[in-house]
Amino acid sequence: MTTITRFDQPVTPGSIDHPRPDRLEQGNPRRETWTLYESADGLMSSGIWACEVGRWRIAFPASKEEYFFVLEGHVRLHDTQGGYVDVPAGQGAVIPAGFEGAFEVIGPVRKHFVVVDRAA
Numbered sequence: 314m315t316t317i318t319r320f321d322q323p324v325t326p327g328s329i330d331h332p333r334p335d336r337l338e339q340g341n342p343r344r345e346t347w348t349l350y351e352s353a354d355g356l357m358s359s360g361i362w363a364c365e366v367g368r369w370r371i372a373f374p375a376s377k378e379e380y381f382f383v384l385e386g387h388v389r390l391h392d393t394q395g396g397y398v399d400v401p402a403g404q405g406a407v408i409p410a411g412f413e414g415a416f417e418v419i420g421p422v423r424k425h426f427v428v429v430d431r432a433a
Contacts, residue, residue, distance in 0.1 A: 318350040320361060320425055327361070332369035338415055342367030355433035362426050368417040371408075376432035378410045386422030391415040 327347040334341075342365035349360040362381075373379075381388075382405035390406070391397045392414040399419075400406045 318359075320349055320359075322361065323347045323349070327363070332367070336370040338368040338370060339417070340365070340367030342369075342418060356431060357427065357429050359425070359427040361423065363421070363423045364418045365421055366418050368415055371412070371414060371416045373408055373410055373412045374430075374432065375411045377428065377430045379408045379426055379428045381405060381408075381424045381426045384423045384425065386424075387419040388422055388424070389417040389419055391417060 327345040330344050330346070331341050332344070344362065344364045346363075347361045348358055351358045381400075383400050383402050385402050387402065388400045388406075389397050390400065390408065390412075392412075397417075398406065
C-alpha cells in the first residue's frame with residue numbers, strides 16, 4: 314500500500330551534523346535534518362532541513378541533484394565563477410547534478426528538500 318507523506322514539523326529531534334572541517338569557509342553551523350520520506354529503491358529522499366548561519370564548499374556528483382524550498386531564512390549559492398543566486402524565504406531552487414561552489418546560509422534557514430541520487 315502506498316501512503317502520502319506530509320511534511321509536518323517533527324516533534325522529535327532530527328539528525329545533527331556540521332559541515333566537514335575541510336569544506337568550511339565561514340563559521341561552523343549546526344545542521345539538523347529530518348528525513349521524512351525515502352523511496353524503496355533509494356533514489357529519492359525528502360524532508361526538512363534547518364541550519365545556522367555559515368558557509369561551506371559543496372560538490373554535487375553527476376548523479377545527484379536537489380530541489381529545495383526555503384520556508385524561513387535566506388540561502389545563497391555561489392558558483393566557482395564568482396556568481397551567486399539568492400534564495401530567500403518563499404522561493405525554491407534546484408541544485409543541478411555536477412554543481413560545484415559554496416552553500417551559504419545568510420539567515421538561519423529551514424527548508425523542505427527533495428534529493429534525487431541516480432547512483433543509489
